[in-house]
Structure formats: C-alpha cells, structure tokens
Amino acid sequence: MRTRFPGLALLVGLAIIASACTSASSPSASAAPSAANPCAGATAHSGGTHVFPTDKTKWKIGVTTDVGTVNDKNFNEYTFNGAKQAAAALGAAVPPVVVPKDASELAKNIQGFVNQNFDIIVTAGFNNGQATTCAAHANPDIWFIGVDQGPPCVTPDGQPDGAFKCAGDAKTLLPKYVAISFQEDQAGYLAGMAAATMSKSGTLGAIGGITLCGPCVRYIQGFQLGAQKVNPNSVLKVAWVTTSDFTKAFNDPTTGKNFGAQFITQNKPDVLFQVAGKTGNGILDAACDASILGIGVDVDQALSYPNAAKCTLTSAEKKLLLATSTDIANIVAGTQKGGDDHWDAKRDGIGYSPFHDLESKIPSGLKAQLDAAFAAMKAGTLKTCPDKCGDISTLPK
Amino acid sequence: MTAPSSSGSPGRATPLLAQIWAVIALPLISILLALLVGAFVILASQLVLPGGNLDLLLPLTAYAALFQGAFGNFDALVDTLISTTPLVLGGLSVGLAFKAGLFNIGAQGQFLLGALGAVAAGVALAGAPPLVAITVALAAGILAGAFWGFIPGLLKAVSGAHEVVVTIMLNYIAIAVIAAVVGGPLRQQGRPEAITPDVGNAALPVIIGNDGHAGIALAIVAVAVVAFLLFRTTLGFEIRIVGANPDAARYAGMRPRALTILTMSIAGALAGLAGAVVVLGVTHLMTPSFGTTVGFDSIAVALLGRTNPVGIVAAAFLFGALRAGASLMQIKAGIPVELIDVLQATILLFLVANPVLRRAFRLRGVKAGLETTETITKTYAGEVAPR
Numbered sequence: 078m079r080t081r082f083p084g085l086a087l088l089v090g091l092a093i094i095a096s097a098c099t100s101a102s103s104p105s106a107s108a109a110p111s112a113a114n115p116c117a118g119a120t121a122h123s124g125g126t127h128v129f130p131t132d133k134t135k136w137k138i139g140v141t142t143d144v145g146t147v148n149d150k151n152f153n154e155y156t157f158n159g160a161k162q163a164a165a166a167l168g169a170a171v172p173p174v175v176v177p178k179d180a181s182e183l184a185k186n187i188q189g190f191v192n193q194n195f196d197i198i199v200t201a202g203f204n205n206g207q208a209t210t211c212a213a214h215a216n217p218d219i220w221f222i223g224v225d226q227g228p229p230c231v232t233p234d235g236q237p238d239g240a241f242k243c244a245g246d247a248k249t250l251l252p253k254y255v256a257i258s259f260q261e262d263q264a265g266y267l268a269g270m271a272a273a274t275m276s277k278s279g280t281l282g283a284i285g286g287i288t289l290c291g292p293c294v295r296y297i298q299g300f301q302l303g304a305q306k307v308n309p310n311s312v313l314k315v316a317w318v319t320t321s322d323f324t325k326a327f328n329d330p331t332t333g334k335n336f337g338a339q340f341i342t343q344n345k346p347d348v349l350f351q352v353a354g355k356t357g358n359g360i361l362d363a364a365c366d367a368s369i370l371g372i373g374v375d376v377d378q379a380l381s382y383p384n385a386a387k388c389t390l391t392s393a394e395k396k397l398l399l400a401t402s403t404d405i406a407n408i409v410a411g412t413q414k415g416g417d418d419h420w421d422a423k424r425d426g427i428g429y430s431p432f433h434d435l436e437s438k439i440p441s442g443l444k445a446q447l448d449a450a451f452a453a454m455k456a457g458t459l460k461t462c463p464d465k466c467g468d469i470s471t472l473p474k
Numbered sequence: 475m476t477a478p479s480s481s482g483s484p485g486r487a488t489p490l491l492a493q494i495w496a497v498i499a500l501p502l503i504s505i506l507l508a509l510l511v512g513a514f515v516i517l518a519s520q521l522v523l524p525g526g527n528l529d530l531l532l533p534l535t536a537y538a539a540l541f542q543g544a545f546g547n548f549d550a551l552v553d554t555l556i557s558t559t560p561l562v563l564g565g566l567s568v569g570l571a572f573k574a575g576l577f578n579i580g581a582q583g584q585f586l587l588g589a590l591g592a593v594a595a596g597v598a599l600a601g602a603p604p605l606v607a608i609t610v611a612l613a614a615g616i617l618a619g620a621f622w623g624f625i626p627g628l629l630k631a632v633s634g635a636h637e638v639v640v641t642i643m644l645n646y647i648a649i650a651v652i653a654a655v656v657g658g659p660l661r662q663q664g665r666p667e668a669i670t671p672d673v674g675n676a677a678l679p680v681i682i683g684n685d686g687h688a689g690i691a692l693a694i695v696a697v698a699v700v701a702f703l704l705f706r707t708t709l710g711f712e713i714r715i716v717g718a719n720p721d722a723a724r725y726a727g728m729r730p731r732a733l734t735i736l737t738m739s740i741a742g743a744l745a746g747l748a749g750a751v752v753v754l755g756v757t758h759l760m761t762p763s764f765g766t767t768v769g770f771d772s773i774a775v776a777l778l779g780r781t782n783p784v785g786i787v788a789a790a791f792l793f794g795a796l797r798a799g800a801s802l803m804q805i806k807a808g809i810p811v812e813l814i815d816v817l818q819a820t821i822l823l824f825l826v827a828n829p830v831l832r833r834a835f836r837l838r839g840v841k842a843g844l845e846t847t848e849t850i851t852k853t854y855a856g857e858v859a860p861r
C-alpha cells in the first residue's frame with residue numbers, strides 16, 4: 078500500500094505544475110482574454126469580405142450534422158435532404174455533409190466549411206448551437222442556418238452566452254445567423270386530436286425519450302390538449318424511456334420496443350404517441366405487435382419507418398425539410414433575415430402527416446376537424462400548450 | 475504501397491535501421507494495407523450507390539483531402555494535434571494497464587467522468603483567477619477519472635471481479651451519471667435544453683495557433699511522466715513484472731493487489747485528464763449527450779503503439795490526423811466519415827493478424843511486437859485474481 082501514494086501524487090503533481098506553468102505564462106502574453114473566450118477555435122475565413130456568387134448555381138452550401146449518422150431517418154437526414162432539395166432547385170452542387178464522431182468535433186467541422194469559403198453552412202441540432210454562434214460571430218459575412226437552435230442566446234458582443242442572460246440582440250449582432258425553432262405543441266395538438274378520434278377506449282399513451290428534452294415535453298403537452306378537445310373524458314398516460322441516457326432515449330429501437338410493449342400491457346392505451354426518435358421506432362413496432370395504433374414524431378414516419386407503416390396513424394411533424402430548404406432559397410433570393418426563425422402553423426412549419434395505409438379507416442369528419450384546428454392555429458386563436466409550456470410537471474404520470 | 479517489396483533490404487542495412495524496421499514494419503504495412511482496403515471500399519461503394527458513376531481516382535481525391543485536412547497548413551496541423559491530445563492520454567491509460575496485465579476497456583467511462591469532474595469544477599470556478607480555476611478543474615478531472623479507475627482495480631484486487639466486465643459496466647454508469655448531473659445540478663438555469671454553463675476562466679489557454687490549447691503540452695508532459703514511471707522507477711518495474719507474471723511478482727515480494735489498484739487508478743487518472751482537456755480546451759461546456767469515441771479509440775491506439783509511450787504518441791498522431799482530416803475529406807470528396815472507422819478497424823485487424831502478415835511479407839526478422847495481443851489473450855483466458 079505504501080507504493081500507491083507516491084506514484085499517484087507524482088503524476089497528479091506534475092500535471093498540475095505543468096498546467097500551472099502553461100497558464101501562468103498566458104496572462105503575460107496577450108492571450109489572457111482567450112482563456113475566457115468560449116469561441117477560441119472559431120476564426121474568420123481568409124480573403125477579405127465574403128462575396129456571394131451572382132450566379133445562383135455557384136452557391137456553395139454545406140451541412141454539418143449532430144453526432145451520429147446522416148441516415149438517421151430523422152433530424153440529420155431531413156435537414157440534409159432540405160439542403161439537397163434547395164441546392165437542386167438552385168441548380169447548385171449537391172451539398173457536402175460532414176458528420177462529427179465526437180462532441181469535440183462540432184466546431185471543427187463548421188470551421189472546415191468556413192475555411193473552404195462556403196456561402197451557406199447548415200448545422201443540424203441543438204448541440205451545434207454554441208459552435209454555430211461562435212462561427213457566425215467570427216464570420217458575420219456568411220450565412221449560417223442552425224436547425225433547432227432558436228431562439229439564439231448571445232451576450233451584448235454577439236458571443237454565445239454561457240450564463241444564459243441573452244442580453245444581446247442576435248438578429249442585429251449576428252444578422253446572417255438563422256436559428257430555426259419549431260412550435261412542437263401545435264404538431265402534438267393535431268396528433269392528439271387524431272388519436273382521441275380514433276381511440277375506442279379513450280385511453281391514450283405517450284412515451285417520451287428523456288425527461289430532459291424540452292421539445293418532447295411540448296409535443297406531449299400539445300397532444301394532451303388536442304386529445305381533450307376532441308374527447309374531454311379521454312385519459313392520457315405518459316411515460317419516459319429514461320431520465321438520463323440519451324442513447325437509450327433516442328437511438329435504441331430495441332429498448333423502445335421492450336419499453337413500449339411493457340407500457341401497453343400496463344396502461345392498455347389503444348393509441349400510442351412516440352416522442353423518442355429512433356428509439357420510438359421500436360415503440361411503433363410494439364404498437365403494431367399489440368394491434369393498436371401508433372403515432373410518429375418529427376417526420377412522416379410511415380415513410381421514414383415503413384416497418385410500422387401499417388399501424389402508424391399519422392405523425393406529428395416538424396417540417397425540417399421545408400424550413401431548411403425555404404431558408405436557403407430565401408437567403409439566395411436576398412429576403413432572409415437573421416435571428417430566431419420560428420416555424421409554426423402560420424408558416425406551415427408543423428403539421429400532421431397523411432394517413433397513408435389507414436386512410437380508409439379514418440372517420441370522414443376528422444380531416445375537416447384537423448384542418449379547422451390548423452386554421453385556428455394559423456389565426457392564432459387556438460391555445461395548444463398549457464401556461465407552463467415545456468414544464469414537465471404539468472403532464473400526467 | 476511499395477513498402478512490402480522493399481521489406482527484405484532494410485534487414486541487411488545497418489543494425490540501427492534494421493532495429494527501427496523491426497519495430498515499425500508491422501504497423502507500417504498494416505497502415506498501407508488498410509489504405510488499400512479503404513480505396514477498394516470507396517470504389518465498391520460507388521458501384522452500390524444509385525446513380526453513382528465510377529470515378530477511379532476518387533480514392534486518391536479522398537486521401538489527398540484527408541492529408542490536406544490533417545497537414546495541409548498550420549491550422550490543419552494544430553487541428554491534428556488537438557485531435558491527437560486526448561488519444562495520447564487515453565492511449566497511455568490503456569497502455570499502462572496493459573503493462574500490468576490489465577485490460578482497461580473503461581477508458582471511455584474514465585474519460586467521461588474526468589470531463590464531468592473538470593466541467594463541474596470549471597463552472598464553479600468560472601469567475602476565479604485562471605491559474606486557480608484551471609488547476610482545480612484539471613485536478614478534479616484527474617481525480618474523477620482516477621476514482622472511476624480505482625473502482626474496477628479495487629474490485630479486481632479484493633474479489634477477483636474481472637476488470638473487463640467491470641469497466642464495461644462502469645462505462646454505461648458514467649453515461650448515466652453525466653446525463654443526471656448535467657441535466658440536474660449542473661444545468662444552466664432558465665434554459666429549455668439541458669446544458670452546463672461555460673467554464674469561463676477555467677478554459678485552457680491557447681498556446682499554438684488559433685485554438686491549440688495547453689492540453690497539448692499537458693499530453694507531452696504525461697508521456698514523459700508515464701515513460702519515466704514505467705522504465706525508471708521501482709513502481710514501473712513492479713507494474714511490468716506483475717503484468718508479465720503475477721505469481722513471480724508475488725514470490726518476489728511485490729503486492730499484485732495493491733499494484734492492480736494503483737495501476738487502474740493511474741490509468742483512470744490519465745483517461746480522466748483526457749476528458750478534462752477536451753472540455754476545458756475544446757468544448758468549454760457539456761451537454762448530457764456529450765458523445766465521444768476517445769475511450770474506445772484509445773484501445774486501438776495502445777495496441778498500435780505496442781503499449782509503449784512513444785509508440786502510443788505515434789499511433790495517436792495517426793488516429794488524430796485521420797480524425798482531423800476527415801472533415802475536409804467529407805467536404806471535398808464527399809466520402810462519409812465512416813471510412814475513417816473502416817481504416818482504423820482494418821489497421822487493427824492486420825495488426826492482430828500479424829502472423830499472417832509476417833508470413834506473407836517474409837518478415838522473419840521483425841519483432842513479434844504485439845506482446846499486447848498476448849496480454850489480451852491472457853486476460854480473456856480468465857486468469858485468477860492476483861492474491
């Protein structure tokens with residue numbers, strides 16, 4: 078036992094001394110502010126102010142995704158498809174896509190596009206928010222589209238605000254950073270109406286991926302209000318796959334299937350809403366196995382996950398593809414503005430998916446009801462989220 | 475790709491050259507063969523993809539972009555160094571454990587815990603003087619990692635619980651701990667998403683280029699420390715003897731139990747430092763989904779570097795360059811990042827299959843080298859707990 082401590086102490090001591098030496102030297106140099114600079118890696122591109130091509134087929138559009146894979150049948154894929162579609166409409170080159178393998182690579186990948194003098198850089202997912210803000214701050218003359226990164230929170234000098242005071246006005250400080258956000262509760266509301274209409278027992282289920290996911294909570298809050306609008310006596314049971322593990326929450330269909338099967342046995346819903354990404358694909362499978370209806374999330378899951386199409390009633394959609402492609406088109410046309418770019422019913426940014434295989438089983442009035450609700454959302458007269466929007470405590474257990 | 479054909483001649487060259495060749499022959503041939511396999515994968519994937527026309531030069535385009543992205547200019551080189559740094563520390567962690575006959579699959583979990591410890595201390599000291607904040611945050615990361623290595627070491631020493639199993643499980647626990655802490659006590663108040671505040675003054679200063687943080691220097695120091703520890707101290711000698719033969723070590727008066735605990739703790743400390751360096755030097759904050767493959771890549775790095783500190787630096791530099799260059803390869807050649815995984819895995823495959831390589835290339839003179847593969851075999855064979 079005596080040998081343990083000298084060795085460990087030696088290692089720790091040397092490492093600390095080394096760090097102290099390197100950091101001690103920095104204040105004397107001009108590097109002092111860089112120690113507190115959260116954007117150390119983000120630098121401006123070379124070659125003076127960026128000039129956008131006059132020929133719109135020459136625009137260079139690049140996409141960087143969240144950690145994982147581009148073919149996730151969800152966020153990464155549909156954002157990328159939106160960029161591809163916009164590029165095709167312009168006649169521009171197919172956008173390259175860069176996939177980080179590690180959280181530490183997010184900033185580097187964006188910088189890669191900056192260094193290659195790209196005109197529009199699309200970054201998918203909230204995890205890219207900080208790095209995108211940094212890159213936009215360092216490069217105010219090129220366009221950034223951050224999907225699910227709105228509203229941006231910046232300091233008065235336009236850097237990401239680590240303290241979340243959001244004192245800076247992003248749309249003037251970072252005029253070419255378009256931070257897309259969605260009104261998830263509206264999409265959930267429509268799905269809830271469809272669910273309550275199709276339910277015979279009046280017992281509905283919703284499974285969220287992880288309690289830490291704000292958008293997941295809003296989806297389910299909207300779902301509850303929508304269901305109650307159609308059938309005030311309907312009962313909603315809510316469960317969460319996990320409170321801690323993001324992989325399990327959004328990338329683990331096997332867990333989703335087991336969890337879904339158990340949930341169905343316990344709560345006996347006859348319509349089940351999944352808000353758990355790829356894990357949710359397993360939940361849809363479980364719904365199919367139990368011969369109940371499932372409802373997909375984010376994208377039209379009858380298309381993205383054909384395995385469960387036969388029992389997927391509809392999906393609560395965020396129009397990722399539309400938002401991305403529209404913003405790119407607007408940028409090239411010169412009409413896009415920076416800042417929070419909120420996609421709600423007014424802009425057709427959310428919606429419900431077609432009923433596909435189940436079209437014949439849908440009561441004739443449902444579509445009209447959904448369209449009426451959608452119109453009311455557009456008009457701004459329909460409340461789709463409780464006062465504490467995004468607060469998980471409002472949901473049933 | 476000409477290395478194999480020249481493999482015979484250096485053997486007859488000067489003894490020094492022959493020695494160097496004996497050490498690097500297998501890794502070098504493995505790397506070149508892996509690049510060849512990668513080229514075939516690129517060509518084959520074009521045939522499979524719909525509407526893709528066969529571009530025979532695409533592998534060259536891809537590798538050129540990969541090289542340019544890793545070494546093309548000063549910034550690229552700094553990127554490579556940044557990617558190399560955690561791999562060096564992680565590789566040392568795994569390599570040191572190998573030396574003691576322990577297979578530390580838990581570098582991943584120790585890395586995550588180290589990152590968490592550093593971010594927690596960094597956030598708490600975000601407003602403190604940089605010298606204090608950085609020192610404490612690094613120490614917190616090191617200690618958190620060491621603790622995560624101490625657990626499997628202790629379990630192995632007292633109950634014989636196999637460190638492979640225990641560390642794998644601890645990796646999952648680490649993921650859950652991070653989500654719970656980042657989503658709970660460390661969460662930035664008022665924000666809809668779970669994310670920690672910025673580490674502020676605890677961020678490592680930039681010492682090279684735009685973003686080359688001080689962790690690069692720390693990694694170099696760590697290499698020297700571990701090399702010194704292993705080859706110039708009694709403790710290092712004992713670690714190596716315990717790895718070679720626990721029974722002999724015990725008869726010689728060493729204490730395998732204590733050494734197991736100590737080695738795993740130091741290995742954890744190194745992996746924890748890797749995590750601390752990444753959050754304090756690169757990301758400056760943490761999300762609950764803080765994803766990384768550093769811990770697992772470190773195993774490959776340790777194998778490729780033959781568990782030798784200098785070899786580990788070389789291997790980490792190779793993997794770091796692959797990582798750093800991947801971004802430009804994706805942008806310029808449109809090759810998916812998964813090719814990097816293919817390359818890394820193929821290199822390892824060839825290394826592990828070294829008897830085949832040695833026969834194929836008539837490398838009689840080269841070192842068997844991978845004493846580490848024997849370590850793995852031995853570890854998996856389930857030798858009893860050191861008493």
